[in-house]
Amino acid sequence: MxxxxxxxxxxxxxxxxxxxxxxxxxxxxxxxxxxxxxxxxxxxxxxxxxxxxxxxxxxxxxxxxxxxxxxxxxxxxxxxxxxxxxxxxxxxxxxxxxxxxxxxxxxxxxxxxxxxxxxxxxxxxxxxxxxxxxxxxxxxxxxxxxxxxxxxxxxxxxxxxxxxxxxxxxxxxxxxxxxxxxxxxxxxxxxxxxxxxxxxxxxxxxxxxxxxxxxxxxxxxxMHFGLKNKPVEYFKVKNFDERTGKLGFQYFRSHNRIEKSFFDLVSEEEVGSAPKVNKLQNLIESLTKKVKSPLEVSFLVEEDTLLLIGLKEIALPQKAFIEFVVSSVQEKIIEKEEGLLLINPEYLDIFLHPSVSEEIKPRAALLGVPASPGAASGKVAMSTNKVIEYNSTETDAILIKSETISDDINAMSLSQGVLTVKGGMTSHAAVIARGMGIPCIVGVRNVVFKEHEKIIMLEDGNIISEGDDVTIDGSTGAIYLEKVKLRPPEITGTFNTLLKWADEFCDIQIRANADTVEEAKVALFYEVDGIGLCRTEHMFTDSNRINLVRQMILTTSNEERGSIIEKLLPIQKEDFIELFKEMSNLPVTIRLLDPPLHEFLPNSQQEIQKTAKIMAVTQQQLSDRIKDLSEFNPMLGTRGVRLGVMVPEIYDMQVQAIFLAAIEVFKKYQIVVNPEIMIPLISANKEVELVRDSIEKVFLQLNEDSSVDLKYKLGVMVETPRAALRAGDIAQSCDFLSFGTNDLTQMTYGLSRDDSNRFMREYLEKELFSSDPFKTIDVEGVGELLKIAVQRARNTNSKIVTGLCGEHGGDPSSISFCRSVGFEYISCSPYRVPIARLAAAQSRIRNAN
Structure with missing residues (x-):
């Protein structure tokens, strides 16, 4: 009918x-x-x-x-x-x-x-x-x-x-x-x-x-009941293997031929004759082609007629669902393009990081902002010393701080995971943890953190103390007050097959944000197209180097500063040599020193005492100097290109280290390196011209003295609204523009990325924001600036290369927008590279359709 x-x-x-x-x-x-x-x-x-x-x-x-x-x-x-x-x-x-x-x-x-x-x-x-x-x-x-x-x-x-x-x-x-x-x-x-x-x-x-x-x-x-000698039979058929998720047939038959009764798993032979089984399989295959999903199909058999009475899509666990899709494509039930579109790119995290076992469902005691995926268990450590103490006894640690600073990077690297009470998706802890590939949760609300007493007081009266066992899930933001069973990550053939398919459609370069050789190795393992952002400040946070940097910042003597910079030169050079060797001929974009100087300065009394002793000054003298250097709003103060203007010796040293490393890598290993040097926090073309002239001076001197035909590219990091609006001017003085959307979002909104979590949830619930702008690009505002910048830059420099290196580079929705704008590349955390590869492929397929 x-x-x-x-x-x-x-x-x-x-x-x-x-x-x-x-x-x-x-x-x-x-x-x-x-x-x-x-x-x-x-x-x-x-x-x-x-x-x-x-x-x-x-x-x-x-x-x-x-x-x-x-x-x-x-x-x-x-x-x-x-x-x-x-x-x-x-x-x-x-x-x-x-x-x-x-x-x-x-x-x-x-x-x-x-x-x-x-x-x-x-x-x-x-x-x-x-x-x-x-x-x-x-x-x-x-x-x-x-x-x-x-x-x-x-x-x-x-x-x-x-x-x-x-x-x-x-x-x-x-x-x-x-x-x-x-x-x-x-x-x-x-x-x-x-x-x-x-x-x-x-x-x-x-x-x-x-x-x-x-x-x-x-x-x-x-309802149908059949005849006395031929009663109806009720079946349920699943088009997947319940254990693995792969495409297949599992048959269940009602044991007393009544619909609402127990169903027993039966073999093909028990289902009936070969024609009957073939009819069932053809039915399920046809439905799978139509629905493109794991299914449980309920039907009855009346004589030779199959009547469909129920059709239910089954929500499989992420890994099992990927197995289903890939096997369905391999069996030609689903087209390759359709299969790629079915998979949420975020599901790939299950292959890349430990996760809370799906066999258990523990109750989360707290929720925060999931800032870096994966799960980890360990004992609570609320200081660097405690992390080191646990590490010496091979005890897993979860670092918990109000917020992290540069001094905490060593402790973060020794921890299984990081939790901060403050912060958002682009806070220091979140960005560093994603680069390290460790779980991180930030912005935990409704708690009181008493750092001196080493306790966190929860709203329900529970207390987390240093030494307690906890588990954090950076994929969901869940915090458990116990050790929870974790499932280890596993790169499988299915994972590799999926990414191979994705690469057939990916038409934008996927680079990685990598500051160390270890991060570069991870990026290469996931078949990255180069490094889109190397943050040189992270090379100075090692305990053997931080004191030199502090002396360089705190000294009032130009002569002493020059002497310290000379000591930093070979250290920086070795860093770049190792990075260039690892990346071979792939592009490496190196950002010159960017953060406000206060991030390097000692902030605890113990650190001030230690630094004062090294510098041979009194603690009071050092404290006064730190006070002199303090700024009301350091994130908008002496940072980025302003450092290169105020203390040009720093940038000169870094550029010299880059060129010397490139020359040595060619001479020793026959690897041709064409480094890409990026100037941060530009607002005007005159800033670019000033720094460019200094870089060119160093380049000409070193190139003349060496037998290597050295080349390099100069770019700027577009992080301010003014730089975006004046991109036409700036593009005339450089080879590439890399959009730092973390700061660009912050400055466009007038919104602190480290404090936004205080009200972000309410803004999302009340639909004032459609999504967190630090997680997904705000297409209407920030996105408009990006479009304007790219158009104006290409109007004055048709050869300009454009890319994005903010944390948005790992967000599937943002990647789709980047393709629409016409960026040549995006750069993201190494562990987001597979996700970005799949998301870029999906974007192209959708556009083609």
């Missing part, structure tokens, strides 16, 4: 395509309707909208057209929530069964089968509609047992006993047992709706992001 739209409240057999069809008729109903449209055999079906279900509940009346359509039929009532994750209510079966229809039924399927169905109906109706367990009533129990006798006895007494069971149910409930289809259907819908509007279900919808007053649609299906 074709779909007839008698009213928008109910439809027969098919639901017309409509933007609101799922909201009106629910997820399961729309799936059944699709199966019908795809020419699969489906029982006669009536779809009831959520609005009609509410109306039936309130008015206790079923539209006559529906009753007429279902006349003389037994029906199944199946709830169809709008969101598929709600599975509170199962199906209600055999609605319409009474003494008259029972008499018809027993002639079709035999007395014993009819009795079994009638008893099943009475049990189900009593339990699900009236919340009455028949086994708890002695007389009812006795009657049920007596009905399990021979067919001859049943013919004589069954109707009397069934009548008595109905009487007893009526006595227990205080109302007459419904006599016909209309009355039974009203009772069932009444039961479904009452459960749906219960406080528990409302809360579940609320926490799942659904409307608490959302309605519950249902659909009604004609």
């Amino acid at each position: 074709k779909a007839v739209k008698l009213t928008s409240k109910y439809l027969f057999n098919e639901i017309p395509d409509d933007e609101e069809k799922i909201d009106k008729f629910g997820h399961k109903a729309c799936k059944i309707s699709l199966a019908k449209k795809w020419q699969f055999v489906v029982p006669e079906t009536v779809f009831l909208s959520g609005g009609l279900v509410k109306e039936i509940f309130e008015k206790k009346n079923i539209p006559s057209e529906i009753l007429s359509h279902l006349k003389n039929k037994l029906i199944a009532v199946r709830p169809s929530p709008v969101a598929d994750q709600f599975k509170k209510n199962g199906s209600f079966l055999y609605i319409g069964l009474d003494d008259q229809s029972f008499d018809t039924l027993k002639h079709s399927v035999g007395v014993k089968s009819a009795l079994k169905i009638y008893l099943s109906f009475l049990r189900m109706f009593a339990l699900t509609v009236y919340n009455l367990d028949l086994e708890n009533c002695d007389e009812l129990k006795e009657l049920l047992e007596s009905l399990k006798t021979s067919e001859q006895v049943f013919v004589e007494s069954s109707l009397c006993k069934i009548s008595r069971i109905k009487q007893l149910i009526s006595l227990e409930t205080g109302s007459d047992f419904p006599k016909n289809t209309s009355e039974q259907l009203i009772e069932v819908i009444n039961s479904i709706y009452k459960k749906w509007i219960s406080p528990t279900q409302r809360i579940l919808r609320d926490v799942s992001g659904r409307k608490s007053d959302e309605l519950i649609p249902v659909f009604l299906q004609e």
Whole structure:
């Protein structure tokens, strides 16, 4: 029968395509309707909208057209929530069964089968509609047992006993047992709706992001029973292996040929004849091609006819889902492009980092902002010394701080994970942890951190003390006050196959933000196209170097500063040599020193005392000097290119180290290095010209003295709105523009990236922001600046290369935007490279479609 739209409240057999069809008729109903449209055999079906279900509940009346359509039929009532994750209510079966229809039924399927169905109906109706367990009533129990006798006895007494069971149910409930289809259907819908509007279900919808007053649609299906000698068989078939997730067939058969009973796993041979199995497999393959998802398909077999009665998409664990998609592509069930689009790039984290085992579901004590993926367990350490102490005894540590600074990098590298009470997605802890590939959670709210007492007080009265066992999940932001079983990461053939496919469609370079050889090795393992950002300040944080840097900053003597810089030169040179060797001929973009100087200065009394001794000055003199150098807003103070202007010797030393390293790598290893030097925090072209002239002076001198034909590229990091607006001027003085969207977002919004977590959740909940702008590029504001900058830069320099090196480089939505703007590359944390490769491929495929 074709779909007839008698009213928008109910439809027969098919639901017309409509933007609101799922909201009106629910997820399961729309799936059944699709199966019908795809020419699969489906029982006669009536779809009831959520609005009609509410109306039936309130008015206790079923539209006559529906009753007429279902006349003389037994029906199944199946709830169809709008969101598929709600599975509170199962199906209600055999609605319409009474003494008259029972008499018809027993002639079709035999007395014993009819009795079994009638008893099943009475049990189900009593339990699900009236919340009455028949086994708890002695007389009812006795009657049920007596009905399990021979067919001859049943013919004589069954109707009397069934009548008595109905009487007893009526006595227990205080109302007459419904006599016909209309009355039974009203009772069932009444039961479904009452459960749906219960406080528990409302809360579940609320926490799942659904409307608490959302309605519950249902659909009604004609039931089939077969013949006496050929009863129907109920099957469920899954199109995946439950253990691995890979494409395959698993068959389950009802052990007593009743739909709502236990299903046993059976082999192909137990399913039946080869033609029957082939018919089943063809059906499932066809559905998989259509739905492109792991499925559980419920159907009945009546003689030689397969009738589809249920179609459910199964949400597999991330790794198993990827296995399903890749195997489906390999078996040519799903096209390669379709398969790539099915996988959320974030799912790849499961291959790259440890994760909380899916076998257990521990209760999270706290939630923070998930800033670097993966999970880790260990003992709480609230200082660098404590981390070192744990490390010396091979005890895993979780570093917990109010916020981290440069001094904490060593402790972070020795820790299994990092948690900071303050901060956001682009705070110091978040950025460094992502580069290191360790889990990190920032911005933990509703706690009191007493750093001197080494405790954190939770809202519920619990206390986290130094030395306690904790587990953090940087993928979800969950914090557990215990050691939790973790699943180790595992790079598999499936992972490599998926990325190989992605590379066939990826048309933008994927580079990595890498400051050390270790990070460069990780990036190369994930087949990166180069280094898009090497932050040289991180090379100075080692305990053997930090004191030299502090002396360089704190001294008032130019002569002494020059002497210290000379000591730093060979250190920087060796860093670059190792990096260039590792990256071979791939591009390496080196950002000259950028952060405010206060990040390098000692801040604890112990560190001040130690530095004063090294510098041969008093603690008071050093404290006064630190005070002189302090700024009200250091992130907008003496940092970036301003350092190169104020203390040009620093940039000269770094540039010299870069060129000397490139020359030596060529001479010793025959590796041609064409370094890319980047000037940070530019606002005007005059700044570029000033630094460019200094770089060129160093370059000409070294190139003249060496036998190597050295080349380099000069670029700027566009981080200020003014630089974006003046990109046309700036592009005339450089070879590339790299957009630092962390600072650009911060300055465009006038929003501190380290403090935004205080109100970000409220802004997102109240839909003031559609997403966290430090996680996903704000297309309307920051994105507009990027478009303007790229267009103006290309108007004045057609050869200019553009890229992005902020943390947005690892965000799938932001990558898609970068492609649309026309960037040649994006750069992200090494462990985000696989995610970026897949996201870039998906973006191209979507655009092509």
